[in-house]
Amino acid sequence: MKKRKKRRLKTSVKLFFLILIVAFIGIHITKVKYEEYLYTKTSDYAITNLGYTAEELNLLNSKLSDNDKWHVANDIGYNEFLINFVKCKYFLARNIDAYLSLTVDKDEDFWHYKKPEDYNYDELVTKVNVMRHNEYYTNSVPTNMSKGYGIIANKYHYLGEDYIPDDLVKVEGKYLFSSSNNIQIRSEVYAAFEEMWKAAKEEENHYLVIESGFRTYKYQKDIYDDYAKKRGASYADSIAARPGYSEHQTGLALDIYSWSCSTANEFKNTKVYEWLINNSYKYGFILRYPENKQNITGYNFESWHYRYVGKDLATKVHDSGLTYDEYYAFYLE
Ligand SMILES: [Zn+2]
Structure with missing residues (x-):
């Protein structure tokens, strides 16, 4: 009697554990299946499904937000140029469409198609970042005044007609080539210039x-209009800002020039210019329109x-080796 009871007890314990194990396996399978299901709802899955490799997906993940990835998945699809753009140091996700607009897809325009390896992607990235894929003065925007001393003014970012800084000071005669000039600059700039002036001396x-x-x-309007009136708008654009x-x-x-040279064409060959490009950043100044960068700075x-x-x-700008237009687009905008 006792023995049989014991055996029955043993059997039900075994049965209990068996059910428990089966239940655990069942839950685990359901969990795995559910996770698989959730994965099919992610941008990673959508992108992989388009044909991007695991390595390409990693690259996209390092530079794109989830929203950007959905944009790739839903609107761009597999694009052989995209990966090349994303690899560029100064790639900006907000410019994806503009970058791609500079390439020609084989399916859409067979005769103008160029192979992906025929493009200079870094150059195109720079072009778009500084808005140079637009004609000068087109698609321009009011500049963001909250950038303080970092505000940008170029052929795509403009200042309000009424903008006059409220801390202008008059430059002392000893800093002017012709003391009859009436020149004003912002007070912090003046202090920095005086410091630089002393160091150069x-x-x-x-x-x-x-x-x-x-x-x-x-004043700028009068200069520009005068050139435009005499020799046409394209001449005026080549010589003065609008x-x-x-x-x-x-x-x-x-x-800035020096006592010994105030000639635009010759200043670049002087020791003073050499000193300025090597030292002006220490006082807060950068050379704004460097040599061979006209396509970037305008x-x-x-x-x-x-x-x-x-x-x-x-x-930072000096150390980056970038023009201010590039630096602003990538780090400040
Ligand atoms: Zn100037």
Whole structure:
């Protein structure tokens, strides 16, 4: 009697554990299946399904947000150029469509199709980042004034007609080439210039002079209109900024020469210029329109035009080797 009871008890314990194990397996399978189901709802799954490899997916994940990835999945699809753009150091996800618009898809335009390896992706990324894929002065936007000393004014970012900085100060005669000039700049810029002026004098006996500082919208308009009237708009555009687009209106830009040379074409060959490009960033200034960068800045090389952005930012821009337009687009915009 006792033995049989014991055996029955043993059997029911075994049965209990068996049911428990089966239940656990069942739950586990359901969980795995559910996770698989959830995965099919992700952008990773959608992108992989389009034909992107695991390695390409990793690359996309390193530069794109989930929203951007859905944009790829839903609107772009598999695109042989996309990966090449994403690999670029200065790739910006917000510009994906603009980058791709500069390439030609075989299916859409067989005769103009170029192989993916025939493009210079870094160059295209830069072009779009600085908005240069638009004609000058088209699709331009009001500049973001909250950037303080970092505000940008170029052929795609403009200042309001009424913008006049409220801390302009008059530059002392000893810093001017012609003391009859009436030049104003923002007070912090002036302090930084004086510091730089002293350093140039003490280190190399260079005497810096200011040829131009703040210009009003009205003044720029008169210059531009005068050129346009005499020789046409395209000539005017080649030589002067349109009103609102001149960096001189910020009160942060200075045209700097030296006592020994105030000639635009010759200044670049002077020791003073050499000193400025190597040292001006220490005082918060950057060379705004460097040599061979006109396609990015929109301006021919101007060895005399310096822009105050503050010491920290000037050092970063200097170290990056980028033009301010590129730096702004990638790090500040
Ligand atoms: Zn200038």
